[in-house]
Amino acid sequence: MAQPEQKPERYTGETLPAWSLPAAASEEIGVVVEWPERVTRDWALGGSTGAGIRVCILDSGVQPDHPLVGSLEGAVALRKTEEGEIVVEDDTEGDLCGHGTACAGIVRSLAPDCRLFSVRVLGAGFKGSGAVLLEGLRWAIGQGFDVINMSLSTTKKQFSGLLHELADSAYFRRSVLVASAHNMPVESYPWRFSSVISVGSHEEQDPRTFFYNPSPPVEFFARGVNVDVAWLGGAKIRSSGNSFATPHMSGICTLILAKHPELTPFQLKSILYLTASNVGGAE
Amino acid sequence: MSDNELRAAVSAGVMSAESEHRALLQSIVEVARAIFSAKAASIFLHDEETDELVFEAVAGEGSDSLVGTRFPSSTGVAGWVLVTRQPLVIDDLEQDPRHARETAESTGYVPRAMMSVPLLHDERALGVLNVLDRSQEVEFSLGQMELLGLFANQAAIALDLLQRARHAQAVLTQSGSDAGAIARIAAALEDLDEEQREPVLRLLSALDDVLRADVSF
Numbered sequence: 249m250a251q252p253e254q255k256p257e258r259y260t261g262e263t264l265p266a267w268s269l270p271a272a273a274s275e276e277i278g279v280v281v282e283w284p285e286r287v288t289r290d291w292a293l294g295g296s297t298g299a300g301i302r303v304c305i306l307d308s309g310v311q312p313d314h315p316l317v318g319s320l321e322g323a324v325a326l327r328k329t330e331e332g333e334i335v336v337e338d339d340t341e342g343d344l345c346g347h348g349t350a351c352a353g354i355v356r357s358l359a360p361d362c363r364l365f366s367v368r369v370l371g372a373g374f375k376g377s378g379a380v381l382l383e384g385l386r387w388a389i390g391q392g393f394d395v396i397n398m399s400l401s402t403t404k405k406q407f408s409g410l411l412h413e414l415a416d417s418a419y420f421r422r423s424v425l426v427a428s429a430h431n432m433p434v435e436s437y438p439w440r441f442s443s444v445i446s447v448g449s450h451e452e453q454d455p456r457t458f459f460y461n462p463s464p465p466v467e468f469f470a471r472g473v474n475v476d477v478a479w480l481g482g483a484k485i486r487s488s489g490n491s492f493a494t495p496h497m498s499g500i501c502t503l504i505l506a507k508h509p510e511l512t513p514f515q516l517k518s519i520l521y522l523t524a525s526n527v528g529g530a531e
Numbered sequence: 532m533s534d535n536e537l538r539a540a541v542s543a544g545v546m547s548a549e550s551e552h553r554a555l556l557q558s559i560v561e562v563a564r565a566i567f568s569a570k571a572a573s574i575f576l577h578d579e580e581t582d583e584l585v586f587e588a589v590a591g592e593g594s595d596s597l598v599g600t601r602f603p604s605s606t607g608v609a610g611w612v613l614v615t616r617q618p619l620v621i622d623d624l625e626q627d628p629r630h631a632r633e634t635a636e637s638t639g640y641v642p643r644a645m646m647s648v649p650l651l652h653d654e655r656a657l658g659v660l661n662v663l664d665r666s667q668e669v670e671f672s673l674g675q676m677e678l679l680g681l682f683a684n685q686a687a688i689a690l691d692l693l694q695r696a697r698h699a700q701a702v703l704t705q706s707g708s709d710a711g712a713i714a715r716i717a718a719a720l721e722d723l724d725e726e727q728r729e730p731v732l733r734l735l736s737a738l739d740d741v742l743r744a745d746v747s748f
Contacts, residue, residue, distance in 0.1 A: 308611065345611045347619075370614050371605055377614045400615035403654045428617055431673075432680040434651045436616055451673055474622075474671055488620035488671050 287522040289456075289529040293503035298359025300509075301502045304393040305355070305495075306384055307348030307400065309339055309368035316353035316478035317364070325368035326384045334383040344371030346480040350487060351399050351495040353478030358455060358499025359506070365393065370400070378402045382410055385438075389418045394505055397498040398427040398444075399491035401436040411438045419443035419513050424505070426498040428490040429466040440465050445501065445517060449473055449493040458500060460524035468520060470496035549700070552693040556588035559689060560660075563682045564590040567675070568666035571640065573597070574650070574686050575609055576658040576694075584609055584659065587690070592640045592663070608647050609659040616656055618648040618679060620671055648679050650687035657690045 269277070284291055302321075312320050323339035343349045352364055369384035370377060381402060388396050396418065402411070415438045418425045427439040429448045439446040442464075449472025450459055459469040472493030479485045504519055505511060511519070523529035556574050564572040571591030575584040583601040604610050612619050622644045642663035650658045660683050665675075720731060 344605070345608075347611055347615070370611070400617060403616055403651055403656060405654050430616070431618065431676060432648075432651065432683060434616075435654070436651075449673060449676075473673060473676075485624065486622040488676065489618055491615070491617045491619060 287519060287528065289523045292519050292523045293500065293507055296359075296503040296507040298362035298499070298502040298506045300361075300363065301359065301394045301506045302363045302365065302392075303355055303359070303395045303397065303498060303502055304365045304367055304388045304391070305348050305352045306367045306369055306381075306388055306396055306398050307351055308345040308370045309341065309343040309348045310352040310364070310366035311343040311346075311349040311478075311480060311482075314349055314353065314478050314482055316484065317349060317356055318360075319364075320352075321363045321365055323366040323368070324387075325371075326380050326387070328380055334380055336383075336387055339366060339368050341368075343480060344368075346485075347399070347491065350477035350479060350485075350492065351397055351498075354455075354475070354492060354495035355397065355499045355502065358496065359502040362499075362502045362506070365391075378404045378407050382407055382414070385411070385414050385418075389414060389421060389423050392421065393423055395424045395426060395498050395501050397495050398425060398438065399494045401428060401430065401439055403434060403436045405435075408437045412441055414438075415441045415443045422512055424501050424513050424516060426494055426501060428494040431490055443513070445497060445513075445520070447472075447490060447494045447497045449488070449490050455496055456500065457525045458497060458520070458529075459526045460521050467517075468497055468524070469493065470500070472496070549693065549696050552689060552696055553588065555689045556686065556693065557590070559682060559686050560588045560590040563660065563662055563679075566678065566682075567646070567662050568668075569662045570642065570664035572660070572662045574658060574660050574690065575613075576690055577604060577613055577656065584613065587658070587693070608645055609661055612647040612649050612659050613656055616649045616651060618646070618676065618683075620644075620646045620676065620679075622667075622671070646675075646679055648683040650683055650690055652687040652691045657687055657694070660686050 309325065310317060310320055310323060312323065324336050325339040325341070326334055326336055328334050348366060348368065352366065355362065356364065367384050367388050369381045381400065385396070385398070415425055425438065425444040427444045427446055429439045429446045430436050431448060438444050446465060446467050448461070448466045448469045450457065450469040451473045452471060455471050457471065461467055461469060470493040472490055473488045474486055475488065475492045476484055477487050477492060501516060504516060521527060560572040560574055563569070569591065571589065571593060573586055573590070574588045576587045578585050578601070581601070582604050584604050584606070586597045586600045589597045604613055608619060608621060624643050624645060640663070644664050644667065646662040646665060648660050649656050650660055662679065720728060723731065
């Protein structure tokens with residue numbers, strides 16, 4: 249795989265004390281805000297094709313050159329060796345299930361010029377899948393992807409602390425983590441963490457329609473019912489689930505970031521709120 | 532023998548037999564199949580030791596021969612659902628030849644549509660509930676997804692009971708006659724009618740007092 253280059257650091261923090269802001273230093277962190285008085289959907293993403301934004305599909309792999317996916321810029325697979333070590337290797341098998349391909353196709357349909365990468369953390373069975381998922385996420389954050397799509401979760405409490413740290417680390421490093429919420433009353437992670445963008449499904453058919461949920465923990469609803477998605481063998485199938493709402497939200501985030509690359513995850517989430525279909529984005 | 536094992540062993544005596552838990556699972560797949568007007572419904576248990584999915588209950592197509600059949604947990608849509616803990620609904624499966632072949636090999640039946648939901652209990656993923664070829668007269672909706680989730684909760688509780696009963700029976704089998712005798716007494720007590728039970732309970736209560744008494748003979 250052509251290794252993705254590290255994202256340039258936008259702020260090093262070297263000139264300021266760690267956790268305080270002396271009066272004389274306040275000028276150094278001046279933030280130029282060019283948001284309009286009223287943030288609209290058109291200002292946020294109008295005309296954007298997602299160009300230049302690096303999107304990681306953390307999933308079952310992605311079938312390369314699927315007509316609905318197009319070209320992949322890189323693909324790796326994580327695997328647990330017999331010695332219990334987790335290794336990252338170039339992915340030569342593509343998608344083992346179809347799910348990662350479906351997610352990649354949805355992101356591509358919304359953001360045709362984004363740069364897609366696949367990190368395969370699933371497909372080798374259930375045993376050890378939590379540990380592989382964790383390492384895959386750690387690896388993806390280390391690569392500095394702009395958007396990481398996670399249409400999966402774990403229910404294992406033993407992983408929640410570490411996942412929480414990783415989610416926060418992504419948040420502070422400006423990697424936007426978009427994670428599938430559960431539609432069953434169970435505790436699972438990482439979608440419950442406030443540092444990620446959590447996504448459930450709505451039933452409407454417009455891929456750009458999304459709603460803000462004023463009653464978290466699920467924060468947004470995106471298209472996830474009866475979606476025509478890319479599948480194995482160049483095929484297309486109709487599918488439903490929060491797994492497919494999530495890449496819709498990833499695609500929308502990609503469009504906004506391509507137009508406004510300076511945004512932090514915090515600011516991006518604010519724009520998502522302001523432009524949600526039930527807030528100000530319906531017009 | 533630890534307290535936990537003893538408790539498990541005694542529980543085995545008072546809890547209903549495995550066949551009754553199986554009947555509960557069977558009832559769940561039958562109802563799921565009927566509610567969704569589906570061709571078939573099935574419940575898989577994840578065998579942690581072998582990392583395989585095992586058919587525990589099947590209603591409809593293939594129901595005669597599939598119970599007990601195993602396949603790797605990395606296989607197909609059910610495997611995906613187990614690992615991701617995310618429900619998945621797929622239509623037009625015939626467009627996916629690889630899936631069709633895998634499914635045909637494992638079930639002898641190739642569905643066109645599949646609803647698959649993980650069976651989650653506490654923090655464990657116990658297995659998967661599949662509903663095949665639901666009626667296509669009504670387009671899939673979030674209401675159906677919610678219904679599927681409700682069935683999944685019920686199935687997860689039933690699977691948990693089945694696993695506990697099996698574990699308890701395994702403990703009983705391994706632990707020799709002491710716990711077995713206690714379990715047999717507990718089971719026999721359950722079967723007695725009111726009149727017979729009362730004197731036996733008095734006797735057991737007296738025995739309990741003697742065992743708890745801080746005296747030595």
